[in-house]
Amino acid sequence: MGKITKCCVCESKLDKDAVGLNKKLLDKNLTRFFCIDCLADHLDVSVEDLYAKISEFKDQGCTLFL
């Protein structure tokens, strides 16, 4: 079993997409992560915009999301 990654704010469990998005938008060497909702709050953007980004990264074939 791999290590469970949790949101550094609300402690919800994070999936691969959330971790990948943190790396894409904040820093590739992050050790602390936000869930999508908390990341949206942190960056002052909408959750929908973040999911749109995830979708684009997947379309580009980014393996952080596959």
Add this chain to the structure above:
Amino acid sequence: MIYADNAATTQLNKAAFEAMTPWLLNEYGNASQPYAFARKPKKALAEARATIAKCINVQPDEIFFTSGGTESDNWVIKSSAFAAGENRSTITSAFEHHAVLHSCEAIEHLGYPVGYLMPTTEGLITAQTLNGIISNTTHLVSVMYANNEIGTIQPIKELCNVAHLHGSLFHTDAVQAVGHVEIDVSDLGVDMLSASAHKFNGPKGIGFLYIRKGTKILPYADGGAQESRRRAGTENIASIVGMATALKENFTGLKSNVAYIKSLEVRLLEKLSETNIPFVRNGGDNTLPGLISLSFSGADGEAILHRMDLMGISISTGSACNSVNTEISHVLKAIQLEETLAKGTIRISLGRNNTEEDVDFIVAALAKVLTKIF
């Protein structure tokens, strides 16, 4: 939305759009046909060719319409090599656009030798560097007019003189520069010049190649008699007319546009300096107006791009993540930019539609992105 990626493409000029519509809807005749319905498109084609020729100071029959910069560059590199033969070499720079570099790789695979010039750390290809590798077996030297990532304007006239002294042809990929700086092709002395309409507020999918009269180059496409039998295919009259209109508009307002865009550039750099965020401006002192390559040590260029995008700002980056590593662009590698700077490089390219408010918002957004992770 703030669009600050005008080096990637530009908004279609309204006058160009309006000039295009009749040729799409009503005057759709084939300019090569001998009947009356073809007269107007034929005349429009001739007028567009003359307009473009006048803007860059050449003769109309030296302008050949293509699908854009990529086709023009492919035509020059491949057709001139095939015409010259395998014993003659091509010289280009290591930081050309991929339309030139990949064309050069293609002819290398076929056995045609290619030599690569390295730029200085400021992004300049010097006559001295060219003199160091050119020989009397060189048939073509191809150096871009201005670099698309860092904006450096090259000493084309000087480089062209060196090429001619060695009996070589000289081509310049001026895709990034045409319509943005004054270009007098006759004064420069180049034998060929590539341009693309969508970079100067014209439509996408259309461009031109200037070929000096008498230049030895094979046709790009065989077929009909269009473009003096050098580039067969029914002409795209609407786009050609749109391109000519856009270029004329840009040339008419060139001096004031350049002054305005330069003032935005100065404002951006001043405002950015005021934030106390350390940065490096790439490309030296003589760059295209509004093309600003900035490096932030230790930052992630791709993350900056996406964060700016989430704030409604479109810019470009000089590095891209392949999910495992950050790939630094061949341009930044060629100018030997330090890795920590190269990875944190972005390109902001301002255009005439940008405002001072846009610039202020861009700087504020950059400051936010670069100072806040947690």
